[in-house]
Amino acid sequence: MxxxxxxxxxxxxxxxxPLDPRVLAAMLPFFGEEFGNAASRNHEYGRRAEAAVDRARGQVAAAIGASPKEIVWTSGATESDNLAVLGVARAHRERGQHVVTCVTEHPAVLDPLLQLEREGWEVTRLRVSPDGHLDPEELRLALTAQTTLVSIMAANNEVGTLHPIRELARIVHEHSPALFHTDAVQALGWIPLDVQEDGIDLLSISGHKIYGPKGVGALFVRRRRPTVRLAPQQFGGGHERGLRSGTLNVPGIVGLGVAAELAAQGxxxxxxxxxxxxxxxxxxxxxxxxxxxxxxxxxxxxxxxxxxxxxxxxxxxxxxxxxxxxxxxxxxxxxxxxxxxxxxxxxxxxxxxxxxxxxxxxxxxxxxxxxxxxxxxxxxxxxxxxxxxxxxxxx
Ligand SMILES: Cc1ncc(COP(=O)(O)O)c(C=O)c1O
Structure with a gap:
């Protein structure tokens, strides 16, 4: 070699x-003696796993200014984005079937929107200038009483363009009933993120873009002012308050927690x-x-x-x-x-x-x-x- x-x-x-050695060190016990299922609360193995998951929930929440109950674990940002887009759309289809996004979003947002179009939804894709920026005025004009969701990424994964998320969220909330989702996969650790101050209703992150493990991510889902309703896209044991069934990836979640903490602090x-x-x-x-x-x-x-x-x-x-x-x-x-x-x-x-x-x-x-x-x-x-x-x- x-x-x-x-x-x-x-x-x-x-x-x-690359995986941060501090993240790896935190994860290792959970591949060994700490193998419990975080849903098995009736014995010590499960309770220890649950405690580790709770700690990570607090770390991820703190990194973005959320509260721990607002964090839903996923298998990565592709799933977080799909859950945000499809989950919001399917929970609110009677209110209005219009979504606004931007042409430069990641396929993890654009492709579920194509699926919604096949189901009869209308999707507005805002264009960008040659340097990658959308026009906030065009966003305002695109909003209608039927707009259910606006999804605009915080930072682009190819050309790195930073969208003014706080300003865009404000426009959305002032001019429509829509919820505001941002894919912050590339942004966490590089720009300050605060879901309260930024007015974000849903936010996606991924472990492996922040020196954490692959195959784990999280979706922030606002619980208060407003309470975001989400239709689950995966069914089973009712984990994550029924929003995302499936036995939790405890080592991955522990790693994501430490990775998010380090990213925000550094x-x-x-x-x-x-x-x-x-x-x-x-x-x-x-x-x-x-x-x-x-x-x-x-x-x-x-x-x-x-x-x-x-x-x-x-x-x-x-x-x-x-x-x-x-x-x-x-x-x-x-x-x-x-x-x-x-x-x-x-x-x-x-x-x-x-x-x-x-x-x-x-x-x-x-x-x-x-x-x-x-x-x-x-x-x-x-x-x-x-x-x-x-x-x-x-x-
Ligand atoms: C902006 C953005 N969103 C979503 C994803 C998908 O993340 P994951 O690999 O965790 O599914 C990526 C990965 O390239 C990305 O760059």
Whole structure:
């Protein structure tokens, strides 16, 4: 096996993040002697598991300004988003069958909305400007008395655009009866989140994007002012107050609890530090190379996101040229799909620019030395490809 030192430098934090050793340490007992079922309250094994789950509920709640009873455990943010969208829609279908979202949302939000359309619902998808922003006025105009849900992500997973969640939630609540859901998967740990102050009714998070385990997530569901009614999408033993049946993933939940606590506590220190490294990465690329185009907003973006197009360079070719760096092409929204990214397409920047875009996602562990090495390898890779091909001009 290759040593860690020989492995590529990992800079793909929007896809997943490494498990924090403190999270691993907290989880380990729950793979061993603490194997109880958190629903088995009649003996010590179960009660100890339940206590661990309760502790994690408090940690996740505190990270977003919620109360523990407002946290529903899920198998990840795909399930959290599905439960939010379908759960709200199906609980309120008699009130109105209209949902508002944005074209750049994650498929975990967009695809359940397609399902609602098949069931006769109307879905408004707000467009974005070339830097990834929606127009709050367009949101206001889209709202009607029949709007049941508005779902707008806090931070985009491809170009890192930050939506002004507090302002958007306020508009929604002032002008409609709709509930406001936000997918905060990429935002937690990078920007402050407070469901009370931000006016959020439902919020999705995922363990593996915050240095926690894969296969576990949570959905915040507001209980007061207003009480959010949700129709369960999975039936069985009535766990999670009947909202999400299924034996709880105790080790995963324990890990998510610690991960959320660390993410929220570290945010104020991590965001500026990693933001400065990200800025210096861009500065090095721009200094050494011509025609480096930033995709998305220069400032209102995640501190760890850098999505750039190298004009004339095919992103897939570049990845082959830089084996020492683990990043993603910006053009494929997931490795499961080779279609051009719906996000880059929605920015209206053209296919050639999408095909030449690379997404760097810095982790909170990233060092100056790693950033320098990544910049050097990318610069060399881009130069090699441009020298081989000559610069194409169609981007
Ligand atoms: C913004 C966003 N929402 C939802 C998801 C899905 O999360 P999970 O992998 O936990 O299902 C992702 C993962 O890529 C994401 O980036």
């Amino acid at each position: 290759r040593s860690r030192r020989d492995r590529p430098i990992y800079m793909d934090a929007h896809a997943t993040t 945010q104020a220190d991590v965001a500026p530090r990693i933001g400065a490294l990200r800025d210096s990465l861009l500065a090095m690329l721009e200094r050494e190379l011509d025609q480096v185009l930033l995709n998305g907003d220069a400032t209102r973006r995640l501190p760890n996101n850098l999505n750039v197009s190298f004009v004339g360079v095919d992103a897939e070719d570049l990845l082959n040229e830089i084996p020492g760096v683990a990043v993603s092409t910006g053009a494929a929204c997931s490795s499961a799909s080779l279609d051009p990214s719906h996000v880059i397409t929605a920015l209206g920047l053209g296919e050639a620019r999408a095909a030449s875009s690379i997404r760097f996602g810095l982790t909170r562990l990233q060092t100056r030395e790693e950033v320098d090495r990544v910049a050097a390898e990318v610069v060399a890779g881009v130069r090699a490809l441009r020298n081989a091909d000559g610069i194409r001009s169609e981007c």
